[in-house]
Amino acid sequence: MIQEYLNSVDKFIVVGDRVLIKPRDMETRTKSGLVLPATVKEKEDIHSGYVVKTGPGYPIPSNEIDESWKENTSETKYIGMQAEEGDLAIFLKDQTHEIEFENEKYLICPHRAILLLIRDDIAL
DSSP states (O other): OHHHHTSOGGGOOOOTTEEEEEEOOOOEEOTTSOEEOHHHHTTSSEEEEEEEEEOOOEEEOOOSOOOTTSOOOOOOEEEOOSOOTTOEEEEEGGGOEEEEETTEEEEEEEGGGEEEEEOTTOOO
8 A cells, every 4th residue: 555655756745845856967068078977967066957846835933822722723824935846946955855766866955945946937
């Protein structure tokens, strides 16, 4: 039964102000035509990747007084994030955590570590 839950990244629930990122292939060529392997590029501070999933955002603290007799009917409210699924994110590598799922690398990145988002469908 648990294997059914682990068959797809779609079933991941990203918590809080975090973003799940699929890192871009970092192999590049120099101007002279030399291929730089991904291991060389991984040492750089700034990376890029595609946003796969986002969390709900930053939780807003409740101003209600918690008393034992009072029924808790309020739901947690969140301030949304700018990152959306499909965005290309430029982020600080040293603030991310790497995970591997089904032989694929993913990064869990706090929203504050994202420096820039590139989105195709921006309406100006």
